[in-house]
Amino acid sequence: MNRLQTALAALLFVNSTAAAETSAWVETPGGDVRLVALPAAADGSVRAMLDIRLHDGWKTYWRNPGGSGIPPSITISGAELVSIGYPAPKRLGDDEAHYVGYDEPVQLPLRLDKAVGTAITATVFLGVCKDICIPVQAELTVDAASEPFANPLEETAIAGAEASLPRGAGDGFKPLSGRWAADGKSVTVRFEAPTEGPLPDVFLSASSSFEFGAATSVRREGDAFVSEVPVLHRPKVFDLEKNPILLTLRAGETSMESPLAID
Structure with missing residues (x-):
């Protein structure tokens, strides 16, 4: 959303400390944020989540926000920090100011490791619009x-956040192939998806040096679905074996995410 560059209303910096497994909001x-974490396991691993409680009418961004906007940091x-999980996003904005994100409260599961001491601090930067x-x-x-056992409410909340993530590829819902356009400015994606219900929304994401635009309308070609995804920025040097491009599909309430092999 271009307003992010042109209409920065405020920069809110707040320090929230809690001697518990959930920080204060x-x-x-535009919305409220908190950190929820379960007690560290014996091996130092921690299950946690960033809880984003958007207010009515406000939105925030996915990890690849599209033509405008900033991803969460x-x-x-x-x-x-081992990994950040992202539920399948939605297409938001319009043709002139397209972006990808969330328009309702969202939880981002976090996988942490090598916890030392007692305090864990998340420094968070979000765009809310x-x-x-x-x-x-x-x-x-x-x-x-602070507690030897997990709080059941916190454990249930984190388990729910983890369950909201896209499932992996499987029969009937999986990537088939990707192909760069001759000029490198788009990727043609072929995939399998459920044939009943709404047509899937298609999203691509990769390292921060890639930027993808809004996918074209999905069409059927034989037993597969096909869509073209604009490449708004492609780095001169990249290694897709180490950092593959991820294909995320959302068909109604069902979603899938898997690395996409690109020719």
């Missing part, structure tokens, strides 16, 4: 060793 005009101290966009920065701290 950091409240902002999460850095961790007190542990090592309505008529204007507000960059929100917050520090959220929890004590992942």
